Amino acid sequence: MRTINVEKITAEVAQMCKEAAYYLPQDVYEALKKGRETEESPVGQVVLDQIIRNSEIARAEDRPICQDTGMTIIFLEVGQDLHIEGGDLTEAINAGVAKGYTEGYLRKSVVAEPLFDRKNTQNNTPAIIYTKIVPGDQLKIELTCKGFGSENKGGIKMLVPADGVEGVKKAVLDIIQHASCNPCPPMVVGVGIGGTMDQAAYLSKRALMRKITERNAHPDYAALENELLGLINKTGIGPQLGGTTSALAVNIEWGPTHIAGLPVAVTICCHACRHSHRVL
Amino acid sequence: MAETIRITTPLKEEDSRKLRAGDSVLITGTIYSARDAAHKVMTEALARGEKLPIDWNNQIVYYLGPTPAKPGDPIGSCGPTTAGRMDAYTPTMLEQGIKGMIGKGSRAPEVVESMKKNGVTYFAAVGGAAALIAKSVKKYTVIAYPELGPEALAALEVEDFPAIVVIDSEGNDYYEIGQKPYRKL
Numbered sequence: 001m002r003t004i005n006v007e008k009i010t011a012e013v014a015q016m017c018k019e020a021a022y023y024l025p026q027d028v029y030e031a032l033k034k035g036r037e038t039e040e041s042p043v044g045q046v047v048l049d050q051i052i053r054n055s056e057i058a059r060a061e062d063r064p065i066c067q068d069t070g071m072t073i074i075f076l077e078v079g080q081d082l083h084i085e086g087g088d089l090t091e092a093i094n095a096g097v098a099k100g101y102t103e104g105y106l107r108k109s110v111v112a113e114p115l116f117d118r119k120n121t122q123n124n125t126p127a128i129i130y131t132k133i134v135p136g137d138q139l140k141i142e143l144t145c146k147g148f149g150s151e152n153k154g155g156i157k158m159l160v161p162a163d164g165v166e167g168v169k170k171a172v173l174d175i176i177q178h179a180s181c182n183p184c185p186p187m188v189v190g191v192g193i194g195g196t197m198d199q200a201a202y203l204s205k206r207a208l209m210r211k212i213t214e215r216n217a218h219p220d221y222a223a224l225e226n227e228l229l230g231l232i233n234k235t236g237i238g239p240q241l242g243g244t245t246s247a248l249a250v251n252i253e254w255g256p257t258h259i260a261g262l263p264v265a266v267t268i269c270c271h272a273c274r275h276s277h278r279v280l
Numbered sequence: 281m282a283e284t285i286r287i288t289t290p291l292k293e294e295d296s297r298k299l300r301a302g303d304s305v306l307i308t309g310t311i312y313s314a315r316d317a318a319h320k321v322m323t324e325a326l327a328r329g330e331k332l333p334i335d336w337n338n339q340i341v342y343y344l345g346p347t348p349a350k351p352g353d354p355i356g357s358c359g360p361t362t363a364g365r366m367d368a369y370t371p372t373m374l375e376q377g378i379k380g381m382i383g384k385g386s387r388a389p390e391v392v393e394s395m396k397k398n399g400v401t402y403f404a405a406v407g408g409a410a411a412l413i414a415k416s417v418k419k420y421t422v423i424a425y426p427e428l429g430p431e432a433l434a435a436l437e438v439e440d441f442p443a444i445v446v447i448d449s450e451g452n453d454y455y456e457i458g459q460k461p462y463r464k465l
Contacts, residue, residue, distance in 0.1 A: 043302070043444070043458055047406050050442070054412040063411040064347045064357040067430075105356055107347040107430050118317075120429055149362045149384070149407065173465075181455045182362055182385035184407035234464040240384070240407055241444065242458025272408050 002137040003083040004280055006092035009139070013096025016143045016276040017072060018104035021064045024055040027213045028188070028248065028273045035186055035245035044243025048186075051239065051271055065272045066184075069106040070145035072097045072127040075209060079136035090129060098123035109148070130202065142209050144275040150183035150268045156201055159262040168193060168264050169228060175266045176232050176247075184270035186239050187247045188212055189232065192265040193221075194255040200263035203253040208269050212249035225250045239271075248273075286440075290338035291379040293399035299445045301452035305403065307441040311382065312336075312423070313344040315361055317431040319369040326372060333424035333433060337377030340403075343384075345430035346420070347410075355420040355436070359410030360384040363402070367391050374398045382443055392451045403443035404454075416441040 032055070036048040058065040074093060078084075086092075101108055101124040110125065111118040134140075155178070157171040172191055179187075192203025215222035228250040237246040248271065257263065285299070289309030299305070312334060314322070322332055343363050347356030363383025366373075370381070371394040379400055384407040387395075395402065405413060419437035426432050446454040 041458065041462060046304075050406045050409045050412055054406075054409040057415075058357075058411040061411070063350075063414070065411060066408045067345060067347050067357040067359050067410045068361070069347060105348045105350050107345065107356070109345075109430075122429070152362070180386065181459075182364065184384065231465065234462075236459035236461070236463030238459065238462055241404065241446070241454060242460070242462055244462050270408055 001081060001083050003085050004139055005085055006087040006089060008280065009084070009089070009092045010096040010099065012141065012278050012280060013074070013093050013143065014100035014103065016141065016278060017097055017100025017106065017145070020143055020145045020274040020276040021069045021104060021106050022062050023059050024065055024272060025275065027211045028271070029055055031212055031248040032186070032271065035239070035248060039239065039243050039245045041238055041241070041243030043241045044238045044245060047239040047241055048245065064106055065274065066147060066270070067107055068109065068147040068149060069101070070147045070274070071110055072124060073144050073146050073205065074127050074129045075142040075206065076129060076131045077134045077140035078131060079138045080133050081137040082139055093129060094125040094127055097125050097127045139280040141278045141280065142275060144209065147270055147272065150187065150270040153179035153183040154204070154265070154267045156197060156263065156265040158197060159264055160260065161262050163262055165224070167262070168224070169231065171264045172228055172266055173231055173235070176268070177235055179268055180237055181240050183268045184240065184272070185237055185247065186245045186271050188269040188273040189228070189247050189250045190267040190269065191228070191250060191252040192254070193252060193263070194257035195263060197263055199255055200265035201267070203255055204265040204267040207251035207253040208267060208273060209275055210251050212251065212273065216252050218254070221252045221254060225252050289340055291340055292338055293379055296379045296401045297399045297449045299401045299448055301445050301448045301454040301457060303445040305443050305445065307340065307443060308439050311340040311342045311436050311438055311441070313342045313346070313434045313436055315343050315345050315431050316365055317428045318425055318433045319366050319373065321425055323369045323372050332376065336373065338379050339377070340380035340382060341373070341378055342382040342436065347430070349420065355414055355417045357410035358414050358417060359408055360405040363387060370394065374400055386455055387447060392447060395447065395449055396451050399449045401445055401449055402447040404446040405441070405443050413441070
């Protein structure tokens with residue numbers, strides 16, 4: 001049986017936090033460049049120039065792309081034949097987050113309790129961790145730094161089957177138009193369709209981990225992704241101060257649901273759609 | 281875009297009232313950063329009849345919580361945060377004489393009313409351009425509430441800080457003006 005020591009996981013997670021915060025993924029960078037070429041608003045062009053230049057400075061100088069280095073979300077795929085030794089996996093991941101955010105000069109933005117004290121934990125822990133047990137003996141780690149300017153603008157709609165495709169489009173557009181200029185567009189839009197209320201929200205987050213140049217494997221969902229992107233880019237929101245580049249991509253993930261339901265969740269990500277990946 | 285206007289702090293009401301939604305500006309001088317927690321503490325202090333740590337008259341507030349500075353740097357990445365979260369506190373703060381606010385995103389109608397009354401301008405910096413904006417900050421000094429960490433009240437010495445007037449003191453809103461020609465739904 002293959003073994004991994006938790007110390008290795010801590011070290012990798014620390015490095016992944018820094019990578020995600022400093023280096024905008026290439027697909028997102030290229031989508032911004034493409035948006036700059038097609039943007040019709042002169043003010044929108046100026047905003048996109050600043051956003052592109054910013055990501056270049058961040059990459060060249062190892063600086064956070066945005067001061068909101070987010071809440072850390074981790075998607076784990078643990079091979080069922082893998083043995084993790086040397087300590088508690090959750091503790092090891094959080095130790096990695098604390099190390100990465102401290103060493104990397106990232107902002108610590110997590111409060112321990114949400115309503116009464118709101119005391120900062122000072123090391124950005126705990127991370128939100130989703131774990132899936134899969135065949136094999138590998139450990140796959142996907143990490144994102146999720147900023148809250150955009151997170152605050154997400155939403156969920158519990159539609160019914162009769163609402164259909166038109167209902168889904170309207171639900172997504174309503175959430176995006178309500179978000180408007182606030183979530184630091186151009187946005188990357190994660191949509192979760194199906195499951196239960198919580199599962200749809202999870203799928204909408206999971207969708208943001210996929211490359212924005214990659215469409216859903218199911219042709220109907222791929223077509224819906226393209227159609228929604230076209231509609232969002234007609235809202236006028238643009239890159240913050242109006243224009244035609246409101247979103248860079250729409251990524252949909254779907255799952256089985258109940259005969260009575262059609263949940264739709266939207267997670268909005270800002271233009272700094274930051275993530276890092278490892279297979280150990 | 282129209283010609284860039286240079287602003288030196290402090291910002292007088294008469295100068296603030298001349299700015300128009302859509303104007304591109306470069307700000308030089310001292311501005312003060314405060315966000316959610318500092319606004320809560322300050323408005324609570326005012327409610328108790330206490331004095332604030334700084335005189336806000338003719339000053340510019342920047343809604344910001346920076347990343348920690350790397351050794352040798354004055355500040356870390358320092359882009360604007362969502363201004364709307366400060367709306368609940370803003371009319372009270374504007375009564376203290378603030379003439380400019382820098383943030384990102386839309387504002388509540390009661391904030392715009394208070395801006396018109398007090399001759400205040402709301403500027404947007406580009407959301408997420410935090411490493412680029414840091415180049416215009418020369419010094420960062422915590423003035424009060426150090427226990428709030430990145431949310432402390434701080435003075436920033438800035439040189440040619442790039443911003444755009446989004447809501448002027450007459451209530452013209454560039455988010456609305458800028459979106460309208462491209463709204464095709």
